Amino acid sequence: MARIIAELVREPIDAAAAAAALGAPGAGAVVTFVGTVRDQNRGRAVTAMEYEAYLEMARPLLAELAAETAARFRLEGVVLIHRLGRLAVGEAAVFIGVASAHRAEAFDAARRLIDTLKERVPIWKKEHYADGSAWIDGEGSHGA
Amino acid sequence: MGPMETKILTLKFFAGIREALGMAVLRERFGDDVRTAGDVVRFLESRFPAFREAAPRLLMAVNLRYAHPATPVADGDEIAFFPPVGGG
Numbered sequence: 091m092a093r094i095i096a097e098l099v100r101e102p103i104d105a106a107a108a109a110a111a112l113g114a115p116g117a118g119a120v121v122t123f124v125g126t127v128r129d130q131n132r133g134r135a136v137t138a139m140e141y142e143a144y145l146e147m148a149r150p151l152l153a154e155l156a157a158e159t160a161a162r163f164r165l166e167g168v169v170l171i172h173r174l175g176r177l178a179v180g181e182a183a184v185f186i187g188v189a190s191a192h193r194a195e196a197f198d199a200a201r202r203l204i205d206t207l208k209e210r211v212p213i214w215k216k217e218h219y220a221d222g223s224a225w226i227d228g229e230g231s232h233g234a
Numbered sequence: 235m236g237p238m239e240t241k242i243l244t245l246k247f248f249a250g251i252r253e254a255l256g257m258a259v260l261r262e263r264f265g266d267d268v269r270t271a272g273d274v275v276r277f278l279e280s281r282f283p284a285f286r287e288a289a290p291r292l293l294m295a296v297n298l299r300y301a302h303p304a305t306p307v308a309d310g311d312e313i314a315f316f317p318p319v320g321g322g
Contacts, residue, residue, distance in 0.1 A: 125322045141321060144248050144314055147298040172321055184322045204322055212295070212314075213321030214249035225250040227291070228320015 092160035093167040096152040098143055100175045103182040114166035117189035119196040123204055125184040127177050131226070137218050141174045141183060144212040151211045155203065163199040165190045170203060172213060183215075238265045241309035243274065248316035251292060254284040271296055272303030274313055291317060
């Protein structure tokens with residue numbers, strides 16, 4: 091059984107601790123991805139990013155995504171953490187970590203986790219600028 | 235004819251549509267004429283201009299599962315409306 095952690099958190103993500111939580115002695119490959127808040131988007135300076143989730147729906151979908159990806163890629167471990175609330179530029183919004191026997195599966199699984207998370211999990215973000223703010227429409231259009 | 239069947243639905247709104255409507259939750263009693271998620275959409279469109287404007291882009295979920303206009307709704311259901319998702 092793969093070790094699986096899937097969480098929505100409000101406190102800062104500790105990437106080192108999250109990677110350590112993968113704890114998979116049988117894994118020859120560990121891939122981690124950290125998505126951070128950028129200081130600009132579409133030509134506008136971004137001062138902060140605010141994340142909102144439909145918690146009751148997002149939590150089970152995140153867990154399901156982690157479990158389904160672990161099974162499909164035969165992973166030893168999956169850690170999937172998304173932060174909510176208001177984040178400053180440079181802060182980690184999402185952490186993805188996978189451990190597997192070989193590197194190909196690890197890279198593919200990490201890529202699929204972030205892509206599917208953005209497509210399926212009900213989380214939204216609002217960019218803040220020096221002079222206002224705007225919701226950023228996602229690409230997620232269905233639950234498949 | 236007996237009294238009309240009624241159902242109470244909890245409607246939730248997130249992100250941009252929550253802000254546009256100025257509310258996150260609306261509990262509303264409906265009659266027999268509201269049987270599907272699409273019927274709820276029509277109710278919200280007629281009641282709230284801001285919803286009508288946003289409706290073509292919104293996604294919906296019934297009891298925490300993605301739904302479509304033909305998805306049936308029943309007493310006690312929770313129906314959520316939100317823009318295309320995109321965390322990360």
